[in-house]
Amino acid sequence: MEVILQKTNLILVEPSGSLNIGSVARLCENFGIKELRLVTPRCDPNNDEARRMALKGKKLLDKAKEFSCLLDAIADCPRVVATAGRIDHGTIPLCSPEEAIKWSIETSKKSSIALVFGREDRGLTNQELLLAQKVITIQTSKNYKSLNLSHAVAIVLHELQRCEAQRSTNNQEVIDAEDPATPKQINDCLNDTEALLLKIGFLYKHTTKARMSKIRALLQRAKVRPEEVSLIRGVLRQMRWAIEKQNY
Amino acid sequence: MEVILQKTNLILVEPSGSLNIGSVARLCENFGIKELRLVTPRCDPNNDEARRMALKGKKLLDKAKEFSCLLDAIADCPRVVATAGRIDHGTIPLCSPEEAIKWSIETSKKSSIALVFGREDRGLTNQELLLAQKVITIQTSKNYKSLNLSHAVAIVLHELQRCEAQRSTNNQEVIDAEDPATPKQINDCLNDTEALLLKIGFLYKHTTKARMSKIRALLQRAKVRPEEVSLIRGVLRQMRWAIEKQNY
Numbered sequence: 001m002e003v004i005l006q007k008t009n010l011i012l013v014e015p016s017g018s019l020n021i022g023s024v025a026r027l028c029e030n031f032g033i034k035e036l037r038l039v040t041p042r043c044d045p046n047n048d049e050a051r052r053m054a055l056k057g058k059k060l061l062d063k064a065k066e067f068s069c070l071l072d073a074i075a076d077c078p079r080v081v082a083t084a085g086r087i088d089h090g091t092i093p094l095c096s097p098e099e100a101i102k103w104s105i106e107t108s109k110k111s112s113i114a115l116v117f118g119r120e121d122r123g124l125t126n127q128e129l130l131l132a133q134k135v136i137t138i139q140t141s142k143n144y145k146s147l148n149l150s151h152a153v154a155i156v157l158h159e160l161q162r163c164e165a166q167r168s169t170n171n172q173e174v175i176d177a178e179d180p181a182t183p184k185q186i187n188d189c190l191n192d193t194e195a196l197l198l199k200i201g202f203l204y205k206h207t208t209k210a211r212m213s214k215i216r217a218l219l220q221r222a223k224v225r226p227e228e229v230s231l232i233r234g235v236l237r238q239m240r241w242a243i244e245k246q247n248y
Numbered sequence: 249m250e251v252i253l254q255k256t257n258l259i260l261v262e263p264s265g266s267l268n269i270g271s272v273a274r275l276c277e278n279f280g281i282k283e284l285r286l287v288t289p290r291c292d293p294n295n296d297e298a299r300r301m302a303l304k305g306k307k308l309l310d311k312a313k314e315f316s317c318l319l320d321a322i323a324d325c326p327r328v329v330a331t332a333g334r335i336d337h338g339t340i341p342l343c344s345p346e347e348a349i350k351w352s353i354e355t356s357k358k359s360s361i362a363l364v365f366g367r368e369d370r371g372l373t374n375q376e377l378l379l380a381q382k383v384i385t386i387q388t389s390k391n392y393k394s395l396n397l398s399h400a401v402a403i404v405l406h407e408l409q410r411c412e413a414q415r416s417t418n419n420q421e422v423i424d425a426e427d428p429a430t431p432k433q434i435n436d437c438l439n440d441t442e443a444l445l446l447k448i449g450f451l452y453k454h455t456t457k458a459r460m461s462k463i464r465a466l467l468q469r470a471k472v473r474p475e476e477v478s479l480i481r482g483v484l485r486q487m488r489w490a491i492e493k494q495n496y
Contacts, residue, residue, distance in 0.1 A: 146304075150396075154399035158345075158386065159406075165387060
C-alpha cells in the first residue's frame with residue numbers, strides 16, 4: 001500500500017490560501033504522500049496560518065518545492081492526474097476519481113505519479129489540464145459544486161488509498177502497463193512539431209495555439225509512449241532534412 | 249442519488265473549532281445533506297470564522313439544530329454510522345467507510361440516516377460509539393492517523409455519493425432490508441432492562457455500566473428490529489409482574 005503513496009507527488013497550482021496549503025500538507029502526511037510541490041503560490045506557504053493547519057505535516061511544508069510552471073513541477077511524472085470542477089472542458093474527457101486513480105496505479109514501475117489541483121477560484125486552465133492524461137471531476141450536488149481545495153484533496157487521497165488497498169486485498173496481478181512518455185518528452189516533441197508546422201506554413205501565428213492543443217489532446221488521450229514520441233521526432237527530423245535539402 | 253443524501257443528517261459531537269463547523273456546513277451543501285446537527289458545540293457555530301468557511305453552506309449553519317446529547321440528536325434515525333480514529337475500541341467491530349455506507353443505504357424506506365463525527369481531540373466516547381450499528385475507521389498512514397474533522401467528513405460524504413451512484417448505475421435492486429429499531433426505542437428498552445436487573449440484584453451500581461454496555465453492543469451488532477425490542481419489553485414487563493406478585 002504505502003509503496004504507491006510514497007511515489008505520489010501532490011501539486012498545487014497557484015494556491016492563494018495559507019489555511020488551504022497547511023491543510024493539504026497535513027493530508028499529505030496523513031496519507032504518506034512523498035512530496036508536496038507548489039507552482040507559484042499566491043501566498044506565503046510557510047506563514048503562521050499554514051503551519052497551524054499543517055500540524056504534523058509541517059515537515060512536508062518545510063521541504064515543499066516551488067516551481068514557476070506546472071510543466072516543470074511534473075517533469076519527472078509519466079502519469080499525471082488533474083482535477084477539474086467543471087462539468088466539461090471539451091478536450092480530455094472527465095472521469096471519476098476511481099477511474100483516474102485506478103489507471104494511475106496500474107504499474108509496478110518506480111516512476112512517480114502526479115496529482116494536480118488548481119487555483120481555489122478558477123481551477124486549472126485548459127492548457128494545464130492538457131498536461132494530464134486523466135482529468136477527475138468529483139460528483140457533488142448540482143446546486144453547489146464548488147468544493148474547498150483541501151476537501152477535494154482529501155477525497156482523491158482517500159480514493160488512492162482505497163483503490164490500492166482493494167488491489168492488494170484482491171491479490172490482483174499488477175498489470176505491468178507501459179508508462180506514457182514524460183510531460184517533458186511530450187512537450188519537447190510538440191515544440192519541435194510546432195516549429196516545423198510553422199515553417200511549412202501549416203500553422204499561422206493566430207491558429208497555432210488551438211491547433212497545437214488538439215494535437216496535444218490526441219497524444220494525451222492515447223497515453224503516448226516514449227518510443228512513439230521518438231518515432232514522431234524521427235519523422236520530424238527527416239521532414240526537416242528533406243525540406244532544407246530542397247531549398248539548396 | 250439525491251434521495252439518499254436528502255434523508256441524511258450529519259451530526260457533530262462537541263465540535264470546538266468554528267473553522268471546522270463552517271467547513272463542514274459547506275461540505276453538507278456540496279453534497280446536498282438534509283440537516284446539520286450539533287451536540288453541545290464548544291464554540292459559536294455562527295461566528296465570523298464559521299460563516300467565512302461555510303460560504304453557500306451558511307443556510308445549513310443558520311438552521312443547524314443543537315442538542316444536549318447524542319441520543320437526542322439521532323433519536324429519529326434508525327441507521328446510525330459513527331466514525332472513530334482509533335484502531336480498535338473493543339466492542340463494535342470497525343469497518344471501512346465503504347462497508348458502513350453500503351449498509352446505511354440498503355433500504356428504500358424514508359427513514360433518516362445519521363452520520364456521526366466526534367470531537368477534534370478525543371473523538372467519540374465508547375458510550376457514544378455504542379449508539380451506532382456501524383463504526384467507520386478511515387485508513388491512513390500508520391505514522392500519522394489523525395485526520396482533520398472536515399477532511400473525515402469530506403471522505404465519508406464522497407463515499408456516500410459514490411456508493412449510491414454505483415448502486416444506481418448497476419441498476420442493483422434495492423434490498424428492502426428492515427430498518428433497525430430507533431436509538432430511542434433501544435435506549436428505553438435498555439433503561440427498562442437495567443432497572444429490572446438492578447431490582448433483582450443481577451446488577452450492582454459498580455457493575456452496571458460495563459454489563460449494560462455489553463448488552464447494548466450485542467443489540468447493536470444484531471441490528472435489533474423494532475418488533476424484537478417490543479418482544480424484549482414484553483418479557484421484562486411479564487417478569488416484573490411475576491416478581492411483584494410474588495412479593496405480596
